[in-house]
Amino acid sequence: MSQESGSFSQTAIRKIKKNPLGIISLGLIVAAALITIFSYGLSKDKVENANQQNVILAHKPMGYTQKLIEVPLANHSDKSTLKDFFLGKQVDVDQIAITSYEIESDSISYVPYLGDGLAGEIVKISLKEWTEKGISIDKIEKDFIYTQSYWFGTDSYGRDFYSRLIIGTRISFLIGFIAVFISLIVGIPMGAIAGYYRGRVDDVIMWLINVVWSIPTLLLVIAITLALGKGFWQIFVAVGLTMWVEVARVVRGQFISFREKEFVEAARALGFSDRRIIFKEILPNILAPVIVISAANFASAILVESGLSFLGIGAQPPTPSWGNLIKENYSHIIIGQAHLALFPGVAILILVLAFNVFGNVLRDAFDVRQ
Known part of the structure; x- marks a missing residue:
């Protein structure tokens, strides 16, 4: 059995390697995962949620550069922690x-920038603002006075849009990951119990599945979100709790077909418990369709979260997600800064397409008839 399983896995991997679209889509997914993990390392703005505001620099074009000076506040610290690296x-x-x-x-002494072609009066700041916090004069000019390049320009609050877009990847990717995880935790046991025991248990679970299935996903997510409250984790849970029905239906169908197989009958004859038969004997044999449906659910979760954030129900400002970046900037399309809305839209399109394509590749790779 293990040799057959290993051979099947190797065959599936070979099929994926021979599919250029599969490799490209997998590369995009891996890239999004790495950006999610190291988003603050890749971001120019290291502040939490890339929320360093400088209103005087609002609506600057792509590729804009500006000289900046940073005056440390009372809470300033030169030491960078692991938490700062991953969470800002x-x-x-x-x-x-x-x-x-x-x-x-x-x-x-510095001359403040007030706009294109404008400069303010000379302002003086005592060096004690830095030296009293343990910052040497040499380090001031090296680390606290610099020229910043805004690759994707700035938004209406003067925030670096490239950094906001990078940090937004984390929300959109994590919503898919956590939502799929929740759907598997709920859907696999429900589908397994319904398909294995059949009868009244199956009728009750199928009734529940049909009820949840009949409610439009977006309306159900909105209802759950309003019940749990708006926020970062609430939207993850809400989306996950709406996707378990698809997993449960797939798992149930697979269990119905496998419960009468010879190896399951043999396991019953040997006196194995139902729990062992379900999770040790049948479940490992149905992972392929579960993986395929999970890839499709990943894409759906990203779309749902983006739609909710656009409606103001998902991730709340200043937390950036691709959905609320579009909401904040869609009006800029008519004032010559269309990229502020188009870039997050294109990012959603690329990642969702990558998951859909990879899901189809996985389906073909796991199809033993091909």
Whole structure:
């Protein structure tokens, strides 16, 4: 049995390797996963949710560069923790756009930037703002005065849009991962019990599946979200609790076909418990269709979350997700900054397409008739 299983897995892998679209889609999914994990390392704005605001720089075009000076706040710390790397740091500097500066014996003089072709009066800041926090004068000019490039421009709050888009990948990818995980945790046991025991148990579970199935997914998610409240984790749970029915139906159908197989009859004759037969004997043999439906659910979860965020029910500002980035910026399409809405839309399209294509590739790879 193990040799057959290993041979089947190797055959499936060979089929995937021979499919260029499968390799490309898998590469896109892996890239999205890596961006999700290391999003703050790839982001230019290291502040939590890429929320470093500088309103004077609002609506700047793609490729814009600006000289900046950062004045440390009371909570500033030079030490970067592991939490900061993965979750972002708190706002600990006052970021000021400038046109020029000069370091004097006891202060820094700078000319603030007020807009294209505009400059304010000279402002002086005492060096004590830095030195009292353990920052040397040499380090001030090296780390606290620099030129920033805004690859994708800025939004209406002067935030770096590239960083917002990168951090938004984390929300959209995690919603798929956690929603699929919840759907598997709920759907596999329900489908397995219904398909294995049949009879009254199957009737009750199928009635529940049909009831949930008959409610439009978006309306059900909205209802669950309103019951649990708006927020980061609530939307994950809400989407996951609406997707278990598809998993349960697939698992139930597979269990109905496998429960009469010879190896299951042999397991019963040997006195194995129902729990062992369900989870040790039958379940490993039906993982292929479960994996395929999970890939499709991953894409669906991303679309649902994006729609909810666009409606203002999903991830709440300032947390960036691709859906609320579109909501915040769709009006900019008519004022010459269409990329602020188009880029997150294209990102959704690419990732959802990658999961759908990879799901089809997995379906063909696991099809023993081909």
